[in-house]
Amino acid sequence: MCLAVPMKVERIEGALATVSSAGMKMRVDLSLTPEARVGEYVIVHAGFAIETLRPEVAEETLKLMEEMVKAAEDSGEVS
Amino acid sequence: MKYLEEFRNPGLAQKLARRIREVAGKEPINLMEVCGTHTMSIHKFGIKGLLPQNIRLISGPGCPVCVTPNPYLDRAISLSLKKNVLIATFGDMLRVPGSTRSLEQVRAQGGRVKMVYSPIDALNLATENPGIQVVFLAVGFETTSPTIAATVWEAEQKGIENFLVLVGHKLIPPAMKALVADPRIKISGFLCPAHVSAIIGLEPYQFLARDYKIPCVVVGFEPLDILQGILMLAEMIVSGKAEVQNQYRRVVRPQGNRKAQEILDKTFEPADSEWRGLGKIPSSGCRLKPELGHRDAEQAIAVEVEPAKEHRGCKCGEVLQGLIEPPRCPLYGRACNPEKPIGPCMVSSEGTCAAYFKYQGAR
Numbered sequence A: 001m002c003l004a005v006p007m008k009v010e011r012i013e014g015a016l017a018t019v020s021s022a023g024m025k026m027r028v029d030l031s032l033t034p035e036a037r038v039g040e041y042v043i044v045h046a047g048f049a050i051e052t053l054r055p056e057v058a059e060e061t062l063k064l065m066e067e068m069v070k071a072a073e074d075s076g077e078v079s
Numbered sequence B: 001m002k003y004l005e006e007f008r009n010p011g012l013a014q015k016l017a018r019r020i021r022e023v024a025g026k027e028p029i030n031l032m033e034v035c036g037t038h039t040m041s042i043h044k045f046g047i048k049g050l051l052p053q054n055i056r057l058i059s060g061p062g063c064p065v066c067v068t069p070n071p072y073l074d075r076a077i078s079l080s081l082k083k084n085v086l087i088a089t090f091g092d093m094l095r096v097p098g099s100t101r102s103l104e105q106v107r108a109q110g111g112r113v114k115m116v117y118s119p120i121d122a123l124n125l126a127t128e129n130p131g132i133q134v135v136f137l138a139v140g141f142e143t144t145s146p147t148i149a150a151t152v153w154e155a156e157q158k159g160i161e162n163f164l165v166l167v168g169h170k171l172i173p174p175a176m177k178a179l180v181a182d183p184r185i186k187i188s189g190f191l192c193p194a195h196v197s198a199i200i201g202l203e204p205y206q207f208l209a210r211d212y213k214i215p216c217v218v219v220g221f222e223p224l225d226i227l228q229g230i231l232m233l234a235e236m237i238v239s240g241k242a243e244v245q246n247q248y249r250r251v252v253r254p255q256g257n258r259k260a261q262e263i264l265d266k267t268f269e270p271a272d273s274e275w276r277g278l279g280k281i282p283s284s285g286c287r288l289k290p291e292l293g294h295r296d297a298e299q300a301i302a303v304e305v306e307p308a309k310e311h312r313g314c315k316c317g318e319v320l321q322g323l324i325e326p327p328r329c330p331l332y333g334r335a336c337n338p339e340k341p342i343g344p345c346m347v348s349s350e351g352t353c354a355a356y357f358k359y360q361g362a363r
């Protein structure tokens, strides 16, 4: 029941949005994320968008991972 | 799907795992996840197999269906048999056995129970059936409670009088507090739940770092998220640091979702709450504000509820506290399996016993 997945906002009509993921479309309530815009991704749970996703931060997180493992490769030893 | 594949890169996963092995040292490190979706991901992606022997992942009370105690289920079951009452619920609750039967069983005996995907669907049922009191089973952690709070206000605004809720919400940080205070489980760090944190932010975990010196990292659900989170925890643990850090920054803001917090504050107030396995925990649940008392099924509809009793032999209580792993339950895989679940931890797909069974098999 806790399933919550990222879906893309296709259309907004008032407090409702049409969102899609992997060809599946559904209508969700935007009252918890009124800042969501068309084209953005939201986390959908129980018929509501509960938060918006920040793509630039996703990139940063991946970069940070690369750095965390690179430190290991460079030094080749326990920090 | 975007934001998924990038976080499943097997090459990077191997490198993160190697880095964890380098950092982790030899001392035992017990990391607890308190989110059923983490439990599922950990099994699905074989995370345990990538970790050094001294890092143990322990599943905590992360499945809201599993921690819902029998008296709540028994009340829902009694309500479903009451004239002009319809129970609307998320599907996971249907098969959870109460003291003597489940909602699914009572439906076969004439109970009125309908499965919905969203509390809004339950509100629509109320609109379509004005002569019937629709009671939505309001279970779930902080991820779910704002969706129900928003629905309650929608009912208020539209004047839909026959929509009620049976409140069984639970709050995660007070349960974490109860777990760290328990001397039987030595937790070195917490993997904090991703979408609970999306709502509540980082502040509610600070007491764990400050008062108990237990590092906490909010982590996402993809394999790289979990591995990076474990690495962040291991780094803090070996260097004696205790902070609340955020690995899942792409979704979780430090302050959480203010809009959701506002609506929660407007709807509920804290209350002591009983958890299966953990017992009563102070301020770990909530009840509707007095001005919304007319929406409270417990106050508004009188029913007789049978005396609660536990399922004999089921070790869910110990599983939920992280004291034992499911295979140590004598019923696991034999009398109790996903086809014929005996305890809630085997019913819900996010339950620890169900996750074990799905990915590890009967033994």
Ligand code: SF4
Binding pocket: B313, B314, B315, B316, B317, B319, B326, B329, B330, B331, B332, B333, B336, B337, B341, B342, B343, B344, B345, B346, B347, B353
């Ligand atoms: S295996 Fe079944 S009976 Fe045993 S603890 Fe898990 S849910 Fe309960």
